[in-house]
Amino acid sequence: MALSGLDIYKLLPKTNCRECGFVTCLAFAMQLAKKAVSIDKCPYLSKESKETLNAQAQPPIKMVTIGTGDEKLEIGNESVLFRHEEKFHRPCGIGFILEDSLPETKLKENIARINGLNFERIGQQLSVNLIAIKYSNKDKFINAVKTIIANTKLGVVLVCDDPAVLKSALEIAKERRPLIFGANKNNLAQISGLAKEYNLPLVVSAGDLSEAAELTKQLNSQGLTDLIIEIVNKPVASRLWDLTQIRRQALKKSNRSLGYPLLVAIDQPDQFEEVMEAATYIAKYASIVLLKGIENWQALALLTLRQNIYTDPQKPLQIEPKIYPIGAANNKSPVLITTNFSLSYYTVLSEVEASKVPAYIVSVDTEGMSVLTAWAAEKFTPEKIGDSLDKFGLKDLVSHKKLIIPGYVAMLSGELEDKTGCEIIVGPKEAAGIPSFLKNL
Numbered sequence: 071m072a073l074s075g076l077d078i079y080k081l082l083p084k085t086n087c088r089e090c091g092f093v094t095c096l097a098f099a100m101q102l103a104k105k106a107v108s109i110d111k112c113p114y115l116s117k118e119s120k121e122t123l124n125a126q127a128q129p130p131i132k133m134v135t136i137g138t139g140d141e142k143l144e145i146g147n148e149s150v151l152f153r154h155e156e157k158f159h160r161p162c163g164i165g166f167i168l169e170d171s172l173p174e175t176k177l178k179e180n181i182a183r184i185n186g187l188n189f190e191r192i193g194q195q196l197s198v199n200l201i202a203i204k205y206s207n208k209d210k211f212i213n214a215v216k217t218i219i220a221n222t223k224l225g226v227v228l229v230c231d232d233p234a235v236l237k238s239a240l241e242i243a244k245e246r247r248p249l250i251f252g253a254n255k256n257n258l259a260q261i262s263g264l265a266k267e268y269n270l271p272l273v274v275s276a277g278d279l280s281e282a283a284e285l286t287k288q289l290n291s292q293g294l295t296d297l298i299i300e301i302v303n304k305p306v307a308s309r310l311w312d313l314t315q316i317r318r319q320a321l322k323k324s325n326r327s328l329g330y331p332l333l334v335a336i337d338q339p340d341q342f343e344e345v346m347e348a349a350t351y352i353a354k355y356a357s358i359v360l361l362k363g364i365e366n367w368q369a370l371a372l373l374t375l376r377q378n379i380y381t382d383p384q385k386p387l388q389i390e391p392k393i394y395p396i397g398a399a400n401n402k403s404p405v406l407i408t409t410n411f412s413l414s415y416y417t418v419l420s421e422v423e424a425s426k427v428p429a430y431i432v433s434v435d436t437e438g439m440s441v442l443t444a445w446a447a448e449k450f451t452p453e454k455i456g457d458s459l460d461k462f463g464l465k466d467l468v469s470h471k472k473l474i475i476p477g478y479v480a481m482l483s484g485e486l487e488d489k490t491g492c493e494i495i496v497g498p499k500e501a502a503g504i505p506s507f508l509k510n511l
């Protein structure tokens with residue numbers, strides 16, 4: 071049975087030292103009871119308390135691993151309904167369904183395109199995770215599995231509900247820890263037998279929540295726990311309702327039979343609607359979405375959304391605070407001031423690069439806050455900016471005394487001029503204005 075906040079409090083040191091980030095041990099205990107924090111935040115727990123709390127802290131949603139090595143995908147292990155309560159832990163896997171009927175050359179071409187769906191955004195490398203191969207014919211399926219294994223390092227999903235064919239495919243793919251996607255109430259015994267024999271994760275498909283709970287209980291009784299739930303094809307609103315209810319049941323009702331990651335395979339011929347549907351499920355609460363379209367714009371849209379949702383809301387993406395030379399910057403180049411919030415920096419960077427004017431960008435440490443937020447929080451002040459310029463050694467890089475500040479903080483001009491002795495030039499409010507601003511400077 072789950073421990074209450076008071077039960078947990080009795081296990082804590084009760085010194086109210088605040089090192090966990092909470093003002094009292096009781097406040098920390100209440101958050102632990104809600105599974106909104108990790109016990110690791112308290113460094114003073116006794117061994118016994120740690121063991122008891124660790125057992126209590128087991129994630130209400132099972133973590134499942136697909137694939138091996140650097141490309142392995144870990145999903146599940148979520149602990150909150152809303153990211154602002156803590157954060158979402160394991161980004162939704164994005165994969166693509168290929169038909170085994172594709173000619174060999176077309177199959178290889180599509181695999182290469184999927185392998186190439188990598189993008190850099192605000193300093194992070196974003197990439198897709200899975201290739202799913204769908205069974206229609208034994209020989210074609212087996213050949214396609216061989217081709218995929220030979221041509222990608224991404225995780226592999228075997229979409230097949232025929233136990234005999236699946237067994238042959240597993241003999242080829244087993245070292246890659248593929249995901250088996252094909253179990254339902256009609257073939258549960260045979261397919262689950264293969265999952266157990268090869269010790270592989272398994273998707274169980276059900277028509278509704280109660281059927282899903284019943285099937286996972288049956289699988290648990292066979293010792294299978296690396297499970298993923300699929301609620302079979304439904305209109306978007308109904309499926310979204312199902313996904314939300316499953317997450318609520320797992321987190322709020324401690325319903326262990328629904329405490330598994332969720333998979334959605336999208337069957338939508340229109341590519342725009344396919345992306346919108348996938349985006350809906352990435353937001354709530356799919357751990358894997360599989361789609362058919364492999365266009366760059368589709369993957370970029372979904373990867374960007376995923377990056378935004380799975381960023382820790384309490385830790386904005388930050389870059390190292392320092393001076394960044396852009397292009398062939400020299401001692402006459404303009405100096406632009408911004409914050410170390412990744413999105414601010416990379417937005418300014420792309421516009422400076424677009425201007426083709428060599429320049430310096432000074433990223434001031436604002437603990438990852440954007441310009442106006444940092445100004446309001448007094449993290450982007452004339453003192454802070456002046457101290458940063460001294461620390462980074464700006465005067466050794468340029469021979470002029472001019473600084474360009476963002477238009478939104480024009481009010482800093484006077485004090486910043488006093489603090490630095492530099493002429494302050496107010497730049498555009500929006501980064502999009504930077505290229506013309508720099509060219510006319």
Ligand code: SF4
Pocket residue numbers: 082083084085086087088089090091092093094095098111112113114
């Ligand atoms: Fe209490 Fe531990 Fe938090 Fe200190 S770190 S306040 S001892 S829970």
